[in-house]
Amino acid sequence: MEGLNIPLNHILLVSTLLFSIGMLGLMIRRNIIFILMSLEVMLNAAALAFVAAGAHWGQPDGQIIFMLILTVAAAEVAVGLGLVLQVQRRFKTLDMDSADRMRG
Amino acid sequence: MVMVNLILILLLGGVLAMLSESVSENMPRRVALVVILVDLAYLLSELSGMPSLTQLQAPVPDDPSTWLMHFKAQWIPAFGISIELALDGISLLMVLLTLVLGAIAVSSSWTDIMVKQGFFEANLLWTLAGVLGVFMALDLFLFFLFWEVMLIPMYFMIAIWGHENRGYAAMKFFIFTQASGLLMLVATLALVTVNHSATGEWSFSYFDLLNTAMTEQTAHWLMLGFFIAFVVKLPAFPFHTWLPDAHTQAPTAGSVILAGILLKTGAYGLIRFAVPLFPDAAMDFSFTAMALGVAGVVYGAVLAFAQTDFKRLVAYSSVSHMGFVLLGVYAWNELALQGAVMQMVAHGFSTAALFMIAGSLQERLHTRDMREMGGLWQQMPRMGAVAMFFVVASLGLPGLGNFVAEFLVLLGLFQVNPWMTAVAALGLITGAIYSLILMQRSFQGEPNPKLQGHGLVDFAGREMLTMAVMMVALIGLGLYPQPVLDMAQPVLQSLLDMTSVEMMP
């Protein structure tokens, strides 16, 4: 694996960027599909950081955690899409602000 | 094992009653009645093998082998928590009262529960199981557990089958009891910790905790924790405000159990735990406690007089009557304590009967408002006569149980504090005022024209039988209270001996 020696810092920078983009999306988007997508981005940002760290230390743990995150993301999407359907059915919109019945 | 069985029969009986609803709508109440009667018969058959109660040796409070029955099994040994049940004269008296009034409660709601009968009867039986546990548990952790067990089914009974304002009443009842129960839990844990630091052993057993050494300050605060938990249940002024709402809103059987039995757990707790665990602190506190008792006697009576709701009036009369119990306990001599125990039994019957009458009226008239009643005697003479009996019982007519109780309390109290007795005796006058106005507003006076031709049905066989049981009980208690006094006497005597030893310098 010669030549492809990207410094760890760079990967973490990308990961942080990805995470920030995801979070920003979460904070400004109202459409529930985009919220879910933002969440995916954040999860993957974290996963990238794990893989990079694993590679850096030469340990397999990072990749194991990546597998776990993959599963969590899949489960989350399954539940999330179910919610999307319910929200669509109840409120006839995908705008999450319309589902603010828990407002105190 | 007998005691465990007693509780288990009721718990499983509750499940059975719930399941039996699928057989027929009317099945659950029959099952419930049979279960309670079986439980009672079982207890009596076990007792018949025991030495006569009148020849009981005085149980030594901190020696379980001298008690009538004692059962102990490990539960959570790491913390010294065990399943420890024991029975002495007072607990036995209360257990018998619970089972008899339980059967009466089932009978009282024979026809007025329309929905979810199975679950209703199950809740009723579970409450009774919790109450039995409270009267028998001598492990403080177990005691707390049962304290909660009797609370939750009662909450459901009020919240589901109650009257128009049931949600509020059920919640108020729950919060008051729960908050005070929390105080008791904290006090229990603190007591156990104090005991641990003194002896190095973890134990929740009553027998181990009885002689815990602690500073005056600690004892005072812990005693307050127990005291408040019990007087909220009793209820004593000024912790009584949950009671009128809960009693008024509960279904008839719920009111009967609440007034007849649940209130007595508070009094029982005072006699069994609050005073013996902290004798010195309790004695220092007795003046305040008695003052609260007197305040309750008078305050309850004055408020009862103004009520227009039949059940609310009876509820306030309970506040007044339970004031006498508090007085009796804190006067802490044999006469007053016997009076307090007697009052627990007699009040159980007289108030349960009045709530049953209120329930019967509600079933027939669909109101509890006495402004809508009047002259009911004309249409329902049997019910009127029965009501008259229990009204004069509740105002303390000599020859009936309540008089014996109140007189003994006053007699005991007089030796401790004559002035307070004089104020408490005002309860006799105010008691007459509210009792008679109850009769006047409902059964006497001009017949309400709105009720004419309604074809009101008078008491019939089942109701008269239930009432007759309670009337006979009250007359028996009034003219020959000795069996009850004898049952309680050895226990009270040994409690008195123990506390007087402790109080010596």
Place this chain on the structure above:
Amino acid sequence: MVDMIWLVPLIPLLSSILLMLGSATLPRVLIGLLGVCSVGAAAVLTLLVGLEFLANPQPFQLTLWTWMQVGDFSPGIAFYFDGLTLVMMSVITGVGFLIHLFSTEFMEEDASYARYFAYLNMFVAAMLMLVMAENLLLLYLGWEGVGVCSYLLVGFWYQNSANGQAARKAFVVTRIGDTAMALGLLLLFTELGTLDIQAMMGAADQQWQVGDRLPLIACLLLLGGAVGKSAQLPLHTWLPDAMAGPTPVSALIHAATMVTAGVYLIARTNGLFLLAPTAMMIVALVGLATLLMAAFTALMQSDIKRILAYSTISQIGYMFLALGVGAWTAGIFHLMTHAFFKALLFLGSGAIIHYLHHEHDIFKMGGLRSKMPVTFWSFMIGSAALAALPMTSGFFSKDQILLQAYMLPEAGPWLWLGGLLGALLTAIYSFRLVFVVFFGEAKTQPDGDTGWRMALPLVLLCGLAMVGGYFIIPVAEVFPAASTEHPAHWVEYVSISVPLIGLLLSYLIFHSGQLNVDRLVNSSLGQSLRRFWFSGWGIDWLYDRVFVRPYYRLSGTMLNEPIDAIYGLIVAINQTFNHWLAVSQTGRIRWYVASMVFGLILVLTLALQIPAEAL
């Protein structure tokens, strides 16, 4: 025979229970028979026991069982029998029997025939318990028992709210006295260690000196009970209202028996009162004040039963006066004769009311002499005895009281003078009643005269009211011997002549009209005095303002639980906090995420501030 004494209260009690259970099913004839015969049987038993006792006058006691036993406190269901008990039992069962018989006709038309006799029998049983009790607690049982029966019977016609009001007033006012008495019991037991009357008086004699503070307090507390039950000042207001009950009930309970229970109580506990001369003086003064107050009030009433009610209060005042001056025998003697003639008067008024369609106003009657001869003669004899005209029963008893009052050192002559004034008034108001009702022009037409069941009791009571004065009551052993001194002869002559003067005055004013008092009555002072006396000296008005209304107001304002406001405050505080915190709960994910991020940044920033070596 004497062992059977417990049957005397038991028979009426059983009959009462039987009547309650069978009220719907028993035929009317059987109801009447049961009601009358049970009391008759009690009377016969009393007679037999009495004869045996008179042959061998030894007091005896009989314990049925120990009522309750708590420590040293062990009152029994036990009876004590001596001459005083015998007198009381005879009056209760004898007069009671006649009144029951009278009732069978009086109540014939009433729908609740069985209920009436059930209550009346229960009353007799309770009253017997009261006088037979060996200890004060059992006496208290009878005491409260008669109170409840009185309540039930005054409010017998329950459909009229006014009757219920009167019944409750009767019960509550007497209950005030009863509570004082209960406190007295507590004090006596605490100090003397027993409630057994004989043992208690013995112990009191040993422990206390004459004039001590404790016997005074105990006696005053007992006196509280006595004035409540016997309708003396200041607790007399219930009795005139209690006339709302059926008239035979007024005769039995509110004239002959129950209201004299207070007199019995004081006489029974004479050993205590002798230790407290101050209490005795108070008893005498209460009696005197009451007898004068009630006599003036009776003079102004127009309701036939209220006149008799006030006269009862007044006559019991004489009994209290007798007790207070230590004339125990005279007091009990007056109790007995009063039971005869007052029962007679009440039954007579019952007959009038019955045949005059429930008319109570004496000024709407008149000229009944020829139409109701039996009733007329009953009233003549009854009023003569009430006024204490010579040779009637009332004369003997009242004369004794007045003479013994005179003999009391210091205050004696004054008490005697007050009693004389009362006797004068008594004669005036009792014959005012006779003249207005039976003479003059007829204003109404009665339905007829009494049937035999009404007439027989009246005739027998007439006999008793005439000859009762010659009875010798066997109470010599019960009370300390009275002094045998006699006052000067002029005192006796004055005492005898005053009622005659009263009769004459009454005749002149109310019958012949030769003495015209209109000017006096119509003057402004006369009018206001008249109103004042008519209202019973304004005492009812005063109590209404001072006690009844404030109590209503107090309970009315507290109706909605002032205490609950405290708990309401806790709830309100919680809710306020809840509102504050709920603002942050917008229900928007973006808002939550943003606050999380902000929070995270805040925490991280703070964490970086902590120097590394501190970690």
